[in-house]
Amino acid sequence: MALDGTVISCMAWELNHALAGGKINKIAQPEKDELMLTIKNNRKQYRLLVSASASLPLVYLTDQNKTGPMTAPNFCMLLRKHIGSGRILRIWQPGMERILNMEIEHLNELGDICRKLLIIELMGKHSNIIFCQEDGMILDSIKHVSAQVSSVREVLPGRMYFIPETQHKYDPQTITEEEFFSSVCQKPMPLSKAIYTTLTGISPLIAEELCHRSNLESDQSANSFQEIEQIHLFHTLKRMMEDLETHAFTPNIVYDGKVPLEYAAFLLTQYKDMHTETYDTMSEVLERYYAEKNTITRIRQKSSDLRRIVQTALDRSRKKYDLQKKQLKDTEKRDKFRIYGELLNTYGYEAVPGSRELSAVNYYTGETVKIPLDPTLTAQENAKKYFDRYGKLKRTYEALEHLIKETKEEIQHLESISTALDIALNEEDLVQVKEELTQYGYIRRKYTGKRVKITSKPFHYLSSDGYDIYVGKNNYQNEELTFKFATGNDWWFHAKGAPGSHVIVKAGQGLPPDRTFEEAARLAAWYSSHRGADKVEVDYVEKKQVKKVNGGKPGFVIYHTNYSMVIDSDISGIRQVKEK
Structure with missing residues (x-):
């Protein structure tokens, strides 16, 4: 996952197509390093989120509004003064840099037409939003960078803006064959590293993709390849740059099961065995990817105390x-x-x-x-x-x-x-886990006079053949599914010899087809400690053969005369029914 030059190129084309000619209607600064611009164009309203966060720099169009503080920061006030009703002329990317330039036309105090530049630098910890005169003189920036902070470039009012050339990289759009051979192909380092350390805007992910498309080993030394292989790699790069120049983008997210793994502006052939979802715009990709990633990160942070208790025990x-x-x-x-x-x-x-x-x-x-x-x-x-x-x-x-x-x-x-903590997707899923830890003495119960409210429900999937499949998120839900929800003719699945979810297939009156059995087994494999494995042995049996262990912990069962199958844990093709 990288907001590299290829993704920025896609964003530049997308934003220019949607916003060029539009009028800035509102400017807000929700966070100290974040702007929200509301723009009206072609009878539509757009919201542009721009973040210069050191940990997560982003720019994309969104439907979600974010309001600023009651008292606007100085940078926001300056933008409102100059370009509060300005018209966006164009948005472009200089070379393959991780930079977006927004040229804005507005009227000054005397009514004369003026132009300003809003420069969005998306460079990790060096990210910034810089407001300049048309000639490049900096009026202000969302982050001030003095000489004490950076010896390369000051970002302060009155200084001239320039892009620092600290790494002397080649532009992949203009690099010649001779330059490519003498720079990339002569380095005594892994080929993928030689590519992304030599070419501007190429991330490790895209470097790996270029190697994969060229059928070359990315971890083999760059200076060890034959001339014919070097030529093939160069032509692969040029084909990618042609797609970039003709805007032949395919914004997509690669999923490992249900977890977003990578995103890119081009299809990633290196992940052909994983599920890929394509989108109409890169804005959709970024918003969806980071929303899902943030959900996973947030729930891991919320569950950190519980994880520590469990791990200690x-x-x-x-x-x-x-x-x-x-x-x-x-x-x-x-x-x-x-x-x-x-x-x-x-x-x-x-x-x-x-x-x-x-x-x-x-x-x-x-x-x-x-x-x-x-x-x-x-x-x-x-x-x-x-x-x-x-x-x-x-x-x-x-x-x-x-x-x-x-x-x-x-x-x-x-x-x-x-x-169960690995399976949990939201705070409601953690309530039952915490209650179980409390019941078995790992957490001291605090008496509040209120009963614990349980709102979490099992996962609900629909097989390709139309059968309902339910997956328990924790031991209490496993117990409930198996012994209170399922009936005798339903089918029960569980990863063999591994902690994990009980999976119930509602069979109705007939025997589900093989495809439904395979999909249920994949769910049992994914929602277990073997998640992500290529081969997982899964036991399955009619529910009436499953018995509760006398005095056993919730969700612990015994069964005999079961069937087994070995299957992968890829559930990307199984339709999930959203909880209401």
């Missing part, structure tokens, strides 16, 4: 489990002590007083064994000592068997809660 339980297994191994010698005691009772009369061992035939195996003796004790006293040690280890063994089973179940329970 898991670490403690795993250490306890390892210690118990080690102690159990130490009890394996208990039968040896019992046999020593029995043999001493049988052959003890042969023991010489004061001797340190006794040789006797083990009548269980027929082998001769040497039994260590305490010379200060009689044979019967040594036998009693061995029986006492046997009894102690036997009691330890029996207690440890029970404790190990409990600890293993606790680990499985915590792992299932951890998977």
Whole structure:
């Protein structure tokens, strides 16, 4: 994911097509590094969001409005004064830089026509929004950059604006074949890195795409390729630049399951095995991509405390489990002590007083064994000592068997809660997870007099054959789906030997077709700890064969005579029914 020169080129063409000739109707500054411009053009109203955030610089058209503070910041006031009713003449990208220039025509105090430049730099931590005179003199900027901050370029009122050439890169639109061979192809570094460190506006993602389209290994040294391969790579680059110049864009988002992975202005052939959604505009792509990413990021932040509680408990339980297994191994010698005691009772009369061992035939195996003796004790006293040690280890063994089973179940329970946290998409999904942690003592309950309100519902999908498929988001929902919602002839799916969701296919009166079974299995694979794996074994059985474990944790079941299938965890083609 990168707001690189190719994406900016697509945005420049898109914004120029929509906004050129439009009148700026409103200017707001919702955040200290963000502008919202409302523009009327061709009897339509557009909202342009421009963010110079160091962590997430963005520019796109949106339907969502963002209001500014009651008292507008100085930069916003300056823009309102000069271009508050200005007309946008054109929007363009200089070269392949991550910059958008907006030329605006307006009337000054004397009624004369003037022009200004609003320059949007989308360069990571160096992002800025700069307001200039037509000749390039800076009037103001949303971020001031002094000589103490940057020795390369000052961004202050009264200074002349210029694009700093700090990396001396080539423009991929104008680079010649000779320049390409002598720069990119001679570098002793991975080919993809050689491309994006040499060419302006080319991100690592697009560099990988160029390598993939050229059938060249991106991690192979750039100076190791033959001339014919270098020529092929150059022509691949030029074809991409031709698509850029003719505006042959295909804005798209690549999904890994339901999670947005990458976006680009061109189709990414390197992700041909993943689901790709195309859009009419790059604005739609950016708004959708970052909204979905922000949702995932926000829920991870919201669930961080719960994750820490679960992880701490898991670490403690795993250490306890390892210690118990080690102690159990130490009890394996208990039968040896019992046999020593029995043999001493049988052959003890042969023991010489004061001797340190006794040789006797083990009548269980027929082998001769040497039994260590305490010379200060009689044979019967040594036998009693061995029986006492046997009894102690036997009691330890029996207690440890029970404790190990409990600890293993606790680990499985915590792992299932951890998977539920990975599945959660909003705060409502976390309520039940938190309630479960509270019920089992991992979180201290705070009495407020109010009952916990549960609004989260299972995922609902519709198979290609029209069958309803339901997926539990956590252990409580798994329990509810399997034992209260599903009927006997419905089909139940679960990733084999892994924490994850219960998946229910509502079968109705007939047997669902194979395609529905496969889609349900993919859902069970995706909503498990094996999410993203190419091959996941999934068990499935009629719901009436699934039984609840007596006294077991919620969502834990037993079943017999089940079927299994091995399948991938790609659910991108399965239609989800949105919750109401």
